[in-house]
Amino acid sequence: MAEVRARCEEEKLRLTPARECVLNALLEAHRAMTAYELLDRLRDEGLPHQPPVAYRALDFLVEHGFAHRIERLSAFVACTHGSDHHAAAFLVCRGCRTVAESKLPAPIRGIEETMSRESFTVERLVVEAEGLCAACAEAGTDTP
Amino acid sequence: MAEVRARCEEEKLRLTPARECVLNALLEAHRAMTAYELLDRLRDEGLPHQPPVAYRALDFLVEHGFAHRIERLSAFVACTHGSDHHAAAFLVCRGCRTVAESKLPAPIRGIEETMSRESFTVERLVVEAEGLCAACAEAGTDTP
DNA sequence: GCATAATTGTAATGTTATAACAGTTCGGCT
């Protein structure tokens, strides 16, 4: 959080109350949260809590790399790999909804190039693995 | 379509009217369609058209590899790489919403292994590139 | 034929996301 505040100073970004509240919630959760869960949090903090408030805060956080959207869940996680606008892969546990962020290994670059060869301009690459984390696999969340 | 019918015979799958209508719509469209667009199509064909009808047909088609869900769009495309339950990558044009399916190149396997090493069991891998196809890049859909 | 599993029809509801617009605050400029 301190790091984030520092980066905002540096890049002259405005970390407004709603944005900070949302980011805090994500940082504390260690899991993906939906916009509406975040709205609950905003309400708890006495901040305005109509949907656009959450979506605007999330747009800001995602745009500046402080958070990521997990397409599979229509939900959001705090970025755990500070700084650069990196491409990333996510391990999404369908048992407990935790999301681990994995720096995108070099091989994937090859894919981006392959795609470009098909004359497609890649602007964003989404890589999400759905499955079970160690804990949930153990607990047998799949075949109850 | 004939191929699909053949595979259903072979695997004793029931290609019911709703399922066939949805698949036909997807095959003709050559682009991603949402469940509600497909419902419109079902209505046009005189078939029932409540949301669950479309979602059930789509569940069936996706489960058996006849279609894929594009997470980025909350939409669906026909599978263009018949047969096997392959992992695939998708090139999603934000200009015209067309989706090209690209067989997932070998390197990605490495990623799945990397993930497994983190003791995460991968059940499904989503790879979606968002960007512009050649035609839309040409037309300058980005900076109008 | 009869049991059981798969599928259908339908209403109601839940969840996720955006449009639109008036009002406010911020930062740069002279």
Added chain:
DNA sequence: AGCCGAACTGTTATAACATTACAATTATGC
């Protein structure tokens, strides 16, 4: 200091996507 335009806020309303639940029907195996 005062003004301008850009960014941001507050709010209502509504659009778009998806599921639950349950009764009714149709296939398939024995």
